[in-house]
Amino acid sequence: MTILSTFTARDEESGAIVRIFPTADVVASLGGIRTIQRHSGGGSTNLIYHGGPVQTAPKLYVVFWGSAWNLGGDPDGVATQLKSFYGAIGGSRWLNSVTQYTQSDGSHVGNGGSIFGGSYFDTTSSPPSSPTQSQMAAEAAKAAAHYGDYSPSASYVVAMPSGIRPSGFGTQYCAYHSSTSTSSGTIAWTNLPYMPDAGASCGANSVNSNGTLDGVTIVGGHEQGETETDPQPNSGWLDGSGAENGDKCAWTGLENNPNAGGFPTQPLWSNATSSCVQSY
Template sequence: MGISPTSRLRRNRNRVLTGLSALALAATGFAAAPAAQADQPVRETAGNSHPYRHGVHPTKEAANSAAAQRTSNLRYGGGVDGIGVTTGAPKVYLVFWGTQWGSQGTDSSGYTTLSGDPKGEAVRTQQLFKGLGTNGETWSGVMTQYCEGVAKGATSCPSTAAHVGYPTGGALAGVWVDESAAAPGQATGNQLAAEAVKAAGHFGNTTAASNRNVQYVVLSPTGTHPDGFNTAGGNFCAWHDWNGDTTLTGGAAPSPYGDVAFTNDPYVPDMGTSCGQNYVNSGGAGTLDGVTIVYGHEYSETITDQNPAGGWTDSTGYENADKCAWKGTGGAGGAQNVAMATGSFAMQGTWSNAVSGCQISHAIVP
């Protein structure tokens, strides 16, 4: 006798519930995480169906649970490989991965342009990271209240601790268009990490010390789906991690250059309003709002949790920008334009333990 549609739905639902129960019983941390991360909480958050999607920026439609996480302060995770936060001036290397980006050019301001970039994301991204730490911007100041060298579980930092650095004069340290091959249509976590390690070698950062305060932003071209971005199972806009995370799809990526922090930054405009288009600004002025909101989100989380999850997260595993994603616009902590020397950029607020809430601006510490 066949199974009725109702019975089939009930059976599938029970299988899902049983699976979730098994996850809850498996550990208080990521079930497949290495020992250093074993006490980190499981995050059944929108877009975060994989444990390596640290600081995952969910799509607007998948972010309904974020508001419930705006109640508890961040806690220090104790570091991974001795690294908790970015303590020097943050350096950002942009890696435009794949031949699909097309031919290169240079505009009148010296920014790299790419013929396979229909929305002009490349220039906007360069402007953003070059502008951080200029024009007296204090969006970056929110992150400088966090530190390392304090007890695991601490929620505040003494002035003597090593705080997150401020990107004085700009965070952009280099741009590379890797034309050695086409970027994968759907890159795995391991492939993304390996590309970041490759970039470290390209830029001459061949020691652990040279990568200590560095992050590699791996930008995939339009039409690709890194880690399932812009697919039915990928309700996210970006995420970050480090090469040694053994939970990456395909496993950890070896590095002869020490630990390498990286971000999976897909071609955000492909997701339109789901990843922030026109979230702050209307019309053409807001076409790339999502690019700066999402990429700023991941940057802020990398410098406060460089080797996840050894930096700052809350009791549920949310990082500083997760707690303020798609909070709305304006006010003390909503998304709004931030003026820098290179332009005005739509940015989201990030979590501040100092006020137990989201802030778009905070005095630079110390």
């Protein structure tokens, strides 16, 4: 990957655009979130529609890539935390801010109920120690074939066990979302490495004093909010500087959110209030 800006990168293999959630250390190196917003988030500037699809009926699927998940590759219990979090946020007040964003036919992003479509452990292959963008996209496509959902509202989280570090993880970004073309349609997907491996850089102990898993839901929620409003990156809702609804609020206002099942979350941007909100 070649970093093009604070929040955007382009894969050198495929040319695909990815939307990065930068680490806390990267934010700090730029002088804090206010600087990063001026640089890429536009401060209080609202999001603008760029003509592409949004997820009108979001459905989220997780593939836990590799047999290591069941062989000591999940020492912190990330799989359970992820499934519980994704099961809690559909229809929640925390995620409800996305419903104000629409696509060209007037349909708005959905938040009518459960978004968690399921998860499985793919033990038929294992990720390399540093998987490339194309390899992760191929795993997402494999998950899409498993579930048979190629709708614009479907998204696939490629979750990796401890010890797997895609290039840039923990130093430049915590996770990112992108899209890839398959013979059955374009799918949205997320690169979600093992957050505890990056420690405080990706949110560990940022909300709770013994919060090893804090970053799992903060980062996972950030990517989900962005995927629903911009599933094919840079074609949905972004501000004039290229920041999505999660970017504009990254690493601010973190809390154990009663509006998201009590899990640690960050706010998402609301055009209606021109501010970051933890409930809507």
